[in-house]
Amino acid sequence: MYLTTEKDLVDFCGQLKSSPTLAIDTEFVRERTYYHRLGLIQVSDGNCCAAIDPIHISNLDPLLDLIRNRKTVKVFHAARQDLEILHRLCNETIQPVFDTQIAASVVGWGAQISFAKIVNKVLGKKIDKSETYTDWCRRPLSERQIEYALDDVRLLFPVYENLKKVLKSLDREEWLRGEFATLEDPDNFKAPNLEKLYMRIKNIRTLAPKNFAIICELAQWREREAQTRDCLAKNIVRDESLLELARKAPIDSKDLSYIRGLHQNEIARSKKNILAAIQRGLNLPLDQIPKLPELEIYKAPPGIEEMLSALVQIRAEQLKIEPSVLADRKKINDFVKCFEQNISTEGHPLLCGWRKQAIGDQLCLVLTGEIALAVGKNGNLISFPTDFNVKKSTS
Numbered sequence: 058m059y060l061t062t063e064k065d066l067v068d069f070c071g072q073l074k075s076s077p078t079l080a081i082d083t084e085f086v087r088e089r090t091y092y093h094r095l096g097l098i099q100v101s102d103g104n105c106c107a108a109i110d111p112i113h114i115s116n117l118d119p120l121l122d123l124i125r126n127r128k129t130v131k132v133f134h135a136a137r138q139d140l141e142i143l144h145r146l147c148n149e150t151i152q153p154v155f156d157t158q159i160a161a162s163v164v165g166w167g168a169q170i171s172f173a174k175i176v177n178k179v180l181g182k183k184i185d186k187s188e189t190y191t192d193w194c195r196r197p198l199s200e201r202q203i204e205y206a207l208d209d210v211r212l213l214f215p216v217y218e219n220l221k222k223v224l225k226s227l228d229r230e231e232w233l234r235g236e237f238a239t240l241e242d243p244d245n246f247k248a249p250n251l252e253k254l255y256m257r258i259k260n261i262r263t264l265a266p267k268n269f270a271i272i273c274e275l276a277q278w279r280e281r282e283a284q285t286r287d288c289l290a291k292n293i294v295r296d297e298s299l300l301e302l303a304r305k306a307p308i309d310s311k312d313l314s315y316i317r318g319l320h321q322n323e324i325a326r327s328k329k330n331i332l333a334a335i336q337r338g339l340n341l342p343l344d345q346i347p348k349l350p351e352l353e354i355y356k357a358p359p360g361i362e363e364m365l366s367a368l369v370q371i372r373a374e375q376l377k378i379e380p381s382v383l384a385d386r387k388k389i390n391d392f393v394k395c396f397e398q399n400i401s402t403e404g405h406p407l408l409c410g411w412r413k414q415a416i417g418d419q420l421c422l423v424l425t426g427e428i429a430l431a432v433g434k435n436g437n438l439i440s441f442p443t444d445f446n447v448k449k450s451t452s
Contacts, residue, residue: 058106059203061113069100069107070119076102079123080132080217082209083139084193089292091283093142096193101210103218108206112196121147132217134158134172134209136240144246152241157213159236160220163229165377176212179219184208235410248284251277252347258296262349264303270346271338272303278334282327293327294319306335355394365389365420367430371439372416383416396424 060066073079084097098109098120111117124131125147133139136156143151161170166178173184188205224230239245254276255261261272279299283290294302298318307313310328314321324331366380366389373380384392388407395402402408407417422428433439 058207059108059110059198061110063114063116063119066109066114066117067119069105069109070123072105073100073102073123076123076129078102078130078132078214078217080210080213081124081139081143082133082206082213083142084191084206085138085142086192086194089289091287091289092145093138094194095142095146097198097206099206099210101207101214103214106207106211108203110198112194117146124151125149127152130155132157132213134175134213134216135169140240141246144243150241150243150246154237154240155217155233156237156240157216157220160224160233162379162382163232163236164220164223164227165379168379168381172209172213175216179216180212182212184212229411232411249280251280254280255347258300260300262352264300266343266346267339267341268303268306269349270341271306271335272299273347274334274338274341275299275302275331278330282330293323302331302335303338306339308332308335355390357390357393357397361393361424362386362389364430365393365423368419368423369416371430371437372419374437376415383412384420389420392420393424396421 058069060069080101080103082099083093083095084099085093085095087093095111098111098117100107100109100120100123109117109120121143123129124143130153131151132155134157136154136158140151140154157175158170158172161175162168166175170178173186176182176184185205185208188202191202191205193202193206221230224233252273255269255273258272258276261269264272275294276299279290279293282293286293295318298316301316302313302319305312305316307316309332310324313319313324313328313331365384366386369380369384369389373383376383384407392402392405392407394400395405405417406412407420409417419428423430428442431439431441
């Protein structure tokens with residue numbers, strides 16, 4: 058079903074009003090724009106299924122009311138960008154959500170599994186990928202394009218139902234509670250902090266304090282311009298040119314023209330604002346210039362991270378999941394750092410939720426010497442308790 062009128066949307070949403078679960082997907086384009094250009098919203102409750110055209114239907118409130126309903130589970134695959142779009146439309150965080158990609162990683166189907174692979178695994182079907190690069194904002198859409206889009210929710214629903222059964226059979230339903238927390242956290246969908254945008258630019262640590270103050274101002278100006286024009290920030294001024302502006306600190310239009318990569322059209326359009334941003338940076342008192350966080354790269358003592366990674370491999374094999382899902386190298390590095398530098402591990406990802414029992418507690422035992430690792434008869438790594446009562450040999 059392809060909906061292009063508000064009346065059709067109202068009727069469709071009326072059918073879904075009491076549905077406890079909705080499978081949702083979006084089609085969008087974002088190659089050149091700051092915000093997603095939404096082309097379609099597909100929705101299914103397992104029985105009814107529709108592709109909703111937001112270009113033809115300006116009032117999406119009937120659908121958004123369903124999505125806002127905290128009693129309805131919203132199911133996605135690789136939900137992040139869909140949720141970013143819906144968060145902006147609904148002006149609030151979408152809850153509760155279920156991400157089949159995350160759930161699949163928890164049951165051992167692989168980290169970041171694609172929708173095509175998960176559908177093939179669960180339903181034995183191959184998805185037609187011929188419309189992957191469709192411009193979903195162009196009209197009219199062909200019947201083939203609409204059917205392609207509808208399959209994303211038609212097939213998502215049975216995938217979700219299957220995953221629920223697998224999670225229950227493995228007794229891992231509780232594991233997902235913390236996994237979906239970031240998808241339901243409103244802080245993760247806020248507009249970027251303009252005052253911290255400089256952190257995205259490479260080589261800013263090479264700048265003197267005053268020049269650093271300038272690039273902070275320029276980065277804020279560029280981001281506001283990108284939002285206003287609905288274009289990519291790099292299409293206004295690239296990072297390399299922004300860095301050169303900060304280094305050279307030009308004071309007039311003529312000096313701006315010498316900055317490599319700063320196009321004449323942009324100078325004509327924005328010279329006043331660029332020069333004003335540079336001046337604000339120059340005028341900023343030294344004690345008010347933002348401080349860069351310490352660049353600290355922790356290097357663990359030789360062999361420790363490798364030993365813990367070996368334990369992660371053992372546990373991942375026992376649990377039949379990907380080692381990176383259990384504990385990736387970054388988390389292991391941070392865990393060792395906390396242990397070595399006597400930093401509190403309260404709230405550490407490896408000691409929260411299901412990972413605490415699955416791996417975190419055992420990592421602590423290895424670091425405190427209470428369990429050891431060895432190679433078993435079959436050549437596999439095994440872990441075993443250490444015996445601290447063994448007498449030391451004497452010479």
